[in-house]
Amino acid sequence: MKTSKIILSMMLISVLLVPAMVGAQAVNWSALTYEAESIIDGYPYNDSNYTNDVSIGSSGTQSSILQHSYETAISEVTSTYFDIYTKATPYSHMSMVTAVGGWWGEYTAQNTEFVLDYAYSYIANAPDTTEYYRSLYNMGGMSLDITVTDMTTSEVLLNRNHLMPEGAVTDYNPQETGSGGEILRINTTPGNVISVSMVATNHLETYDGVSFWGGENDLLVTYNASVAPEPVSTTLFILGGVLMAGRGYMRQRQNIT
Numbered sequence: 389m390k391t392s393k394i395i396l397s398m399m400l401i402s403v404l405l406v407p408a409m410v411g412a413q414a415v416n417w418s419a420l421t422y423e424a425e426s427i428i429d430g431y432p433y434n435d436s437n438y439t440n441d442v443s444i445g446s447s448g449t450q451s452s453i454l455q456h457s458y459e460t461a462i463s464e465v466t467s468t469y470f471d472i473y474t475k476a477t478p479y480s481h482m483s484m485v486t487a488v489g490g491w492w493g494e495y496t497a498q499n500t501e502f503v504l505d506y507a508y509s510y511i512a513n514a515p516d517t518t519e520y521y522r523s524l525y526n527m528g529g530m531s532l533d534i535t536v537t538d539m540t541t542s543e544v545l546l547n548r549n550h551l552m553p554e555g556a557v558t559d560y561n562p563q564e565t566g567s568g569g570e571i572l573r574i575n576t577t578p579g580n581v582i583s584v585s586m587v588a589t590n591h592l593e594t595y596d597g598v599s600f601w602g603g604e605n606d607l608l609v610t611y612n613a614s615v616a617p618e619p620v621s622t623t624l625f626i627l628g629g630v631l632m633a634g635r636g637y638m639r640q641r642q643n644i645t
Contacts, residue, residue, distance in 0.1 A: 412614035420493040424452040426461035427486040465489040474592040475604040490587030497576035506611035507569030512553045513604040514562045530590045530607045540580035
């Protein structure tokens, strides 16, 4: 009788410990690319001036920096965060400043679900202008795009798009900040190839003529990608094994007695 109680206690403890045994694991990527890009496209006094700097690699740190007299574009990408920054100083000049950063990966799904834990924060500043230009504002925006696709079936499993800032940034509203994020859990089919992309864009525009526009935007994204066993199937598998072992042991005891 004492032995049977011990077996039942072991079964109960095993069931209680199942949630703790089910944890996230690193993704076994078959392909993984990080990219940082900075672009300044200006037209000073009707004279075209375009520059582009791109950094691409499989390592987790890529950075791209462009800086002119009046414009700055910085993109920094690592295996845990992006920092995407643009700035344009008000002056008689037309320019478009863009910074882009992100990563792309593929892996073959097992009996797991894909998990992406991410958070973002941003700040958008209006130009420092005079009273005469109070109607001018920070022209541009930021975005964070996340896509998960089953390449075997061509099915888009997830498409997230965050647009920032939500309101116009003007001298009346000289600064806007915001943040967000979530933990995404996506079911995948074992044996299928899964593609994941996460891209942050920061774009800023200024115009010449009667206006002297400028601005400053900064977008920071932190993230962690992993895979985790499907909780229900894993729990049933472990519980079934414990029950079978316990049943076999009890039968042995009965045969002996």
